[in-house]
Amino acid sequence: MPTGVALRDAREQLFDAAERVLLREGPDGLTSRAVTTEAGCAKGVLHKYFTDFDGFLAELVLDRIRRLDGQAEVLLKSAGQGSVAGNLTAMLTELFGSVAVAIVSLTISRDSLRARLRAAVPTGVPILTEAGQVLLDYLAAEQKHGRIPPEADLNTLGLTLIGSTHLLFADRTGTRPTVAEVRAFVESVLPR
Template sequence: MSPRGVAIPDVRQQLFDAAERVLLSKGPSGLTGRAITTEAGCATGLLYNHFADLDTFLAALFLDRAGRASAGMARLPGLAGSGDVVGNLMDAIETLLAGNLLALAGLAMARPSILSHLGDALADGTLEMDASERAFTAYLRAEQEHGRVHADADAESLALALVGAAHQLLLTRGPQSPDLRDRMRRTASALISAVTPRQ
C-alpha cells in the first residue's frame, strides 16, 4: 500500500527499481531501507512488509537481476557465425550493464552479509556467479568452430578478460560514464583483433 492507502502494483519490482537507482546514485553505502522506500515513493515500512530485512531484500534484488541477465547472456552462443564478433560481445555486455548486474556484484562484495542469503541459490545452481564468463567462453568457442576466432586462442582467458574489463570500467568510471561503452568496445576490439584470422 502507498502512504495514501492505494495498492501499489508489483511492489517488489517497484522497490527493486528504486534500489537500483539509489545504488547507482549513492553507491552501496547509500542503500538503506529509508532511501529505497523514499525513492520508490512509498511508506518506509513497506519494504519490511515483504522482506525480513534489508539483506534479504538485496539478495532478492540480486537474484532477480541475475536471472534477467542470464537469460540475455544465454542467447550469445547462438549468435556465433553471424553478425560482427565484437558487436555480438558488446550486445551481451550491454545486457550486463543495462541490468546493472556488475554494480550489484560490487554491492555483494561490499556487503558480504548478502552472500549468506544467496546460499540456497548458489547451492542449487539457481545463481551461477560465473554465468557471464561461461557464456562468453561458449560464444568464443563457437566462433572458433566457425573460423572467426583462431582455433588456438584461449577462449576462457578471453572471456575472463572481457568480464574483468567490464567490472573495472564500471568501478572506476561508474555506470553513467559517457565513455564507459566506448572504452569497453575498444577493449573488446583489442582483445578480439589479436585472435581474429586475417582475411
C-alpha cells in the same frame, strides 16, 4: 492514516526503487528507508515481502542475475553472424551500462549479503560469474563456427573480457567508456 501509495507488484516496484537508489547513491546510500521512500510506500511494506533487508538485497541480486538470460539468448543467437568483436561489445556495453556494476559494488561491500548469495552463487562475484558464463558459452559457439581459433583458451579469454570490461566501467561517478573504447579493448584481446 495510510502512508505511501498502493503498490501493484510490490516486489518488482521495490526492486526497481532499490536499483534507482543504488545507481544514484551507490551501496552506502542503499537503505531500507531509502528504498521505501523511493518506492513511495511505508517501510513495513518491504518487511511484508522479505524477512530482512539483506534478504531483500539477495533477492534483488538474484532477480538481476536472472535478467541475464535474455542477454544470453540474444548473444548466443548472434554466433556466426555479424562480427565477434561487435557482438561482444554490444553485450558487454549493455551489461555494464546497466545496474551490474552497482550490483558488484553492493555485493563486495556487504559480507552478510555475499554469505546469503553463496547458496545460489557458490563461487566468484555474483552477476560477474554468470555474465562470464554467458561469454564463455558464446565464445564456444563462435569457436564451433570457426570464428575463434580452436587452440584459443576460452576460459582465459572470457575472464579477461569480463574482468577487464568491469574495470573499464567500475567508477560509477567517472566518465563511462564509449562503445568505441570498449570495442577497441575487445578487439585487442580477441585471438587472430
